[in-house]
Amino acid sequence: MRVAIPSEADPAEPRVAATPETVKKIKTLGAEVAVEPGAGVKSGILDADYEAAGAVVSGDAVKDADVVLKVRRPSATELPAYKCGAVVIAIMDPFGQQAALEAMAKAGISAFAMELMPRVTRAQVMDVLSSQANLAGYRAVIDAGAEYGRAFPMMMTAAGTVPAARVFVMGAGVAGLQAIATARRLGAVVTATDVRPAAKEQVESLGAKFIAVEDDEFKQAETAGGYAKEMSKEYQAKQAALVAEHIKKQDVVITTALIPGRPAPRLISKAMVESMRPGSVIVDLAVERGGNVEGAIAGETTAANGVKIVGSSNVTRLAASASSLYARNLYAFLETLVDKKAQVLAVNWDDELVKATALTRDGAVVHPNFQPKTAA
DSSP: EEEEEEESTTOOOOSSSOOOOOOOOOHTTTTTHHHHETTTTGOOOHHHHHHHHEEEOTTTTTTTOOOEEEEEOOOOOTGSSSSOEEEEEEEETTTTOOHHHHHHHTTOOOEEEEEGOOOGGGGGGGGGGHHHHHHHHHHHHHHHHHHHHSSOOOOOEEEEEEEOOOOEOOOOOOOOHHHHHHHTTTTTTTEEEEEEEEHHHHHHTTTOOOOOOOOOHHHHBBBBBBBOOOHHHHHHHHHHHHHHHHTTTOSEEEEEOOOOOSSOOOOOOOHHHHSSSOOEEETTTTGGGTTTTTTTTTOOOEEETTTTEEEEEEEGGHHHHHHHHHHHHHHHHHHTTEEEETEEEEEOOOOOHHHBBBBBEEEEEOTTTTTTOOOO
């Protein structure tokens, strides 16, 4: 069994799908591990580090590989190098990418999307959304602190008192909760909002105040899988009015709201941005999905009436930590696909984790949510 770790084709992607730690673990499964030269450099991992862990560094790493571990979905230019039947595991970003899915199917690979991992107990260690969002939430606060021209904690000095920064976190999922915890550690006064009722207790347990319209719709605003539902227009209007009034008084706002398979919901309008004091900062963690903030631009920090809007990717600037966690997520899933006694790849296609994450197999798109719609 040969496992390949290629370099990421996107020059803006600094993460890597394996670390020396996970290479050693993969080898205990009976696999030969091949790594493309320079694959881990942007994450602070040298080729010599991989070789010391037992990997082979080769420009032909993916050739004849049974398993390819990646960060992002393979591009059309990468697919011809993969052998037919290879298992490819990555963050596939499948929503709205029918042509890319069909290209992977045509290439004959079995593609697995790590972000579709079900939220069940045995899959917690494989949850890439949580591992990466946790870091994004932390980095969002650090970015906000770097852009904000004042201190976060209250400081009482002989020259006078510096008031604590007011931080408002919109969305209390993994990223939001980490943002709350980080802002609190830095001494800010933190408030937060979320449409899921369960989030209120979590927010308050971290020492933040919960802000939301708590009506009957709010009480049913969570799916069985723990994700936020899309709210009605009426509720969105009421919540927007409450948030608009609250935002006027905030120094820092961090938005984290995402709904799987849909564009990011618009939470902050241009008018809300303009209502904030000059020098305030907004960090939009959903900018790559269209953004929660009107005026946010992916990869850029813009300004509107003196308010800075940060739209840069947070995870990729913590590449070493992000790669370390992501590599462990991948290994944990790969381990379930291997027969440890025979030390061969043995995918159980009836396993709930496999069913939930498999996108393509045997030349076809097999995931029920992404199969081409046929005419009636």
